[in-house]
Amino acid sequence: MLKAPPAVFKKLLSFANKTCPMEGTTTIAQTGDIADLVAQSARCFSTNALTTRQARYSITKGNSIVLLHRSKRGELTSSCLIEFYPKQVRAYLNAVCVEFSYRGRGLGRWYMTLFEKAAALTGCHTLTSTAAVDNEASLRLHLNCGFIVTGQQDDYYDDGRAACHMRKNIRES
DSSP, X not given: OOOXXXXXXXHHHHHHHHHOSSSSEEEEOOGGGHHHHHHHHHHHOSSSOOOHHHHHHHHHXXXXXXXXXXXXXXXXXXXXXXXXEXXXXXXXXXXXXXXXXXXXXXXXXXXXXXXXXXXXXXXXXXXXXXXXXXXXXXXXXXXXXXXXXXXXXXTOSTTSOOEEEEEEEOSOO
């Protein structure tokens, strides 16, 4: 979990719960959420899904934050893993998972807003992200949110697909 003052988390969660396009609750993932996160990642990604080990590290030791949104019925609708690199004043959007039945309701764009807000609250100047070149929805979302493609890397994913690397500056260095 990101080592940031508790006020940063409180401010981010308050913003998240006020701005979410769906009813429910946004929380920061805890170890009890790992099984749900891993299962959701496997449903959302055909390759490079989050492993139990990666989820545990991100939640407990990594310089990261995992945000979860649950519906009013308690169903995990979506999640977002953000990694922070303070020495580079950069934040990396590792993954956004939105369950198929909740897609098209604005959760992806909302997570992009939370990504930028979390980065700004922790002093980051730059946002970075990666998406498969054939993931048109993700690429369109990134571009519509002000990201630029900075490069492409062949054979990036386990299944051999290429990835687009993207960046957005949110304040001057």
